[in-house]
Amino acid sequence: MTPDSSPEAPSAKTPKSGGKADAKLSYEGARDELTDVVSKLEAGGTTLEESISLWERGEVLAAICQEWLDGARAKLESIKPTP
Numbered sequence: 250m251t252p253d254s255s256p257e258a259p260s261a262k263t264p265k266s267g268g269k270a271d272a273k274l275s276y277e278g279a280r281d282e283l284t285d286v287v288s289k290l291e292a293g294g295t296t297l298e299e300s301i302s303l304w305e306r307g308e309v310l311a312a313i314c315q316e317w318l319d320g321a322r323a324k325l326e327s328i329k330p331t332p
Contacts, residue, residue: 271309276317283310 274282286307290300 271313274310274313276314279310279313279317283307283314286310 271279286303289295290303290307295303
């Protein structure tokens, strides 16, 4: 976690990531882009290659979102009072 108590950005080691640019994506940014990817896949009309590329990007974005959520969960657990 960062000193400002927000979850750390996901690492650039995420598979099939765009590198540093993906590591700086906020949860909301990754979620919004993932929504766009899903909409494009659901709409159809793309080639197989485009569909595969969109799917792979969606996997990366989903992993970034999950890392943010895991970080937030860990932060909440660390500040949760013990009974």
